[in-house]
Amino acid sequence: MIGLLWFVLAVLTSPFKSKLRLEAENTVLRHQVIVLRRRLHGRVRLTSHDRWFFIQLYRWFPSILQAFTIIRPETLLRWHRAGFLCYWRWKSRPLGGRPPIDMELRVLIRRMSVENPLWGAPRIHGELLKLGFEVAQSSVAKYMVKRRQPPGQGWRTFLCNHAPDIAAMDLFVVPTIGFDLLYAFIIVRLDRRDLVWINVTANPTAEWVARQITEAFPWDEAPHYLIRDRDRIYGTVVTRRLRAMGIRDKPIAPASPWQNGFAERLIGSIRRECLDHIIVLSEAHLCRILKSYADYYNNFRTHRSLNKDAPVSRPVQRTGSIKSHAILGGLHHHYARA
Template sequence: MDREIRDLIRQMSSANPLWGAPRIHGELLKLGIEVSQATVAKYMVRRLGAPSPTWRSFLRNRSEGIAAIDMFVVASASFRLLYVMIFLAHDHWKIMRTAVTEHPTAGWLSRQITEAFPWETAPRYLLRDRDASFGSDFRSRVEAMGITEVITAPRSPWQNAYVERVIGSIRREYLDHVLIFNERHLRRVLSSYVDYYHRIRMHLSLDKDCPDPRPIMPPRIGKVIAIPQVGGLHHRYERLAA
């Protein structure tokens, strides 16, 4: 193992404390560096505490024609509760739309599904929980779009596991590390993360690629540079021609 590669692994590990060996290994593959994941783990910076658990079912399952919707709450610096809605397409785990409001009414939610899925791109099934916000206006709009609703059992978030996983990633990788000032600020934060999620973040279920695939940059292109993303919490690694 060249010293340059060992130093790069340590640099990535130090600059991205939320990353594990699979994420760093994926970045190295995109830089044309062929090493094993076990080697990456060997040279990472050691930290106290157990690593984040993996989710095997998320790596294996892919479903086409299914989308999921869910909401989560974010408290602002002034202790106002902001509701975030997220649409996730199960095909390649793309976030189709996020939206923020203080009052998640059925009318507001019905408008969001129209924006997320124009009529010709509507999924066959929509997976959701039993939140009271999904009222008659929302159900009527979904039916008019030819979408079949699949409603989870009471108190069973695991039945909508994929979108719950994405919400968890948003919290762990960004929201837990920033202070949200207002609704407008939260929209900017989410927009930044969604861009990172689609074009830069490595997904284990996509063979360590992104929903929008990243090209592999062989060593002959040039040296490796780090580009800060989402406020410097994460980095993108590319090769820059000399």
């Protein structure tokens, strides 16, 4: 009954429609019949030609939406928008111009901008020109890393720039075979992790510590800053000696040994790699052992933080036979070519 009513309404309104509009609606209806006859089973399958045909008719006669029965109007509008997007993508395709740069050069530009946060496009462009790359400065600016914050150095860069002027000192206790306590005093530079000074005493005093600092930094080799903990042994004698040598005293916060991490890590290495395997007989014995370990630590022991190099840089030996030299009675060995 509803279909008959729609048919009667269509017949009554047909005289008021233009001839082209009627022909367009008839064309849509006929093409839908062709699509339905082409279906074998299941849902209706529309080809790209069918979609293009319906979209073109819709562009010319938008009123044909009322004649669709096998598809919804929303589907036709979605096809039209997708076709419009493809058309303008084709319309906006590059027609020649400057060729794209190689991926290797893009990676190099990003690497330079990451490693040098203070460099802009002109500086990176100048470096690339010196490396033999022919590239425009605008291309360099395009492939640089975009930063949300103003460029600045990180903590690693800041500490590396100040490490040559900083040293740290600390005391640690070593028991002897007779359960007496000896005190070892160390000073380490933060730059190359080199063990500047090591000595032993049974009765540490402020005067003794001040004398060790003087002997560790003769002439003009003193650092600008010296990190220490808040042990009472560092009295006014020590602070006056530091001030007289032009060293700024930097005590850490109370109960915060991690703030003197370089010295604490060195003490841990001395215990794990030396003292945990030796029974100390006397003060002279401990002093001799620590002096031998300090020589091994500075000249031969490799460090991950130094790119597997020793504090006193070791040359790479490529020729000659390999010889082994025992250190601390064979606890460690040094290998070299002869």
